[in-house]
Amino acid sequence: MAASGAPYPVAMSARSRRASVEDVHELAYGMPHVTVVHGSSGNPVYQVGQRSFVFFRNPRPDAVDPDSGERYPDVVVFWVPSESDKQALVQDQTSPFFTTPHFDGHQSVLVRASRIGELTLRELTEIVQDAWLSRASPTRAAAWLNAWRGT
Template sequence: MSRPVRPEDVDEICAALPETELGTSWGDRPTWKVPRGDKGKGFVLYRAPGRTAVDPVTGEMYDDLVVIHTPTEVEKHALVEDASNPFFTIDHFRGYSAVLVQLSRLGEISRDEMAEVITDAWAAKAPKKLVQEHLGG
C-alpha cells in the first residue's frame, strides 16, 4: 500500500493527468479542469467556507474542503458509505455526483486510493477520446 495522501498530493495527482489545468470556478475558487482552455470542465475544486458545509460537532464552517466529482451517484454513495474513508456529502450536494473531503483528514487514505478517486473524476469530465488514449478504453 502506498503512503498516506497529503494535501499537496491532490495538486500533484491532478497535474499528472493529461490535458489538465488549474483554473477557477464558482467565482474565484481554485479548480482543476479538463481539457485545458475554454471548454474545460471542473473535476476537483477547493471549496470556500459556507453555511451549507458545517462541522456537525463544532458548528463551524469547514475551511479546508475539496470537492471531487464522481462519475455517478453510485460511486458517490460507495465512497460516502464506506466508514473507513474520510469522504462525505452534504444536503447542498443532494442529487449531485460529487464527494467532499477535508484536507486535514486526507491522511486517512492512501495516495493510491486518492489517485484512483481523482482519476475517476477526471475521466468523468474529460473528452471520451482523451480518456481512451490515457486509460485504454
Template sequence: MSTPARPEDVDEICAALPQTEFGTSWGDVPTWKVPRGEKGRGFVLYRHPHHTAVDPATGEPYQDLLVIVTPGPGEKASLVDDPDLPFFTIDHFARTNAVLVQQSRLGELSRDELREVITDAWAHRAPARLAKEFFADG
C-alpha cells in the same frame, strides 16, 4: 503499507493527468479542469467555507473542503457509505455526483486511493477520446 495521502498530493495528481489546467469555476472557486481552455470542466474544486457545510463538533464552516466529482450516484454512494473512508456529502450536494473531503483528513487515504478517486473524476469530465487514450496507454 502504502504512503498516506497529503493535501499537496491533490495538485500533483491533477497536474499529472493529461490536458488539465488549474483555474476557477463558479466565479472564484479554485478548480482543476479538463480539457484546457474554454471547454474545461471542473473535476476537483477547493470549496470556500460556506454555511451549508459545517463541522458538527464546532458548528463552524469547514475551512479545507475539496469537492471531487464522481462518475455517478453508485460511485458517490460507495465512497460516502464506506465508514473507513473520509468522504461525505451534504444536502447542498444531494443532486450532484460529487463527494466532499476535508484536506486535513486526506491522510486516512493512501496516495494510490486518492489518485484513483481523482483519476475517476478526471475521466468522467474529460472528452471521451482523451480518457480512452489515457487508459489505453496505462
C-alpha cells in the same frame, strides 16, 4: 522482504504511504489536458476541457462542524463516475468522504483536506483519476486509458 532489506519494494511503499494535500495538487495537475483556474478566494479548480473535476471549495454553510457550527475551511470536491460510486464512498463509515444536501443529485463527493491523510496515495490516485475520467471527453478518456493500459 525485498533484496534491499526493506519489507516492501520501494514502489509499493510509496504507493501505500499516506496521501497529502500536496498529492491532490500533483495528481490533478499531472493528468492530461488539465488547466487550473482560481475561484473567488484564489482556491484552485482543476479542469479538463473546461469541466471541473477537483476543486478546493470556499467555506460554505452546508459543510459545518457539527459541534461548533463553524464552516469547514478545507473542503475538497472530487467528481465521481456515478451515483453508486458516490454512495459507496459516503456510506463507508471508515471513509473520510461525505456529502451534503447541497450536493444531492451531483456526482461528487467531499473530503476535508485535513482528512486526506486517511487515504493512501494509491486510493487518492484512483479518486483523482476517476474524477478526471468522469469529466474528460470520451476521446480524451479513451486515449488516456489506452496509454495507461499500455496499448
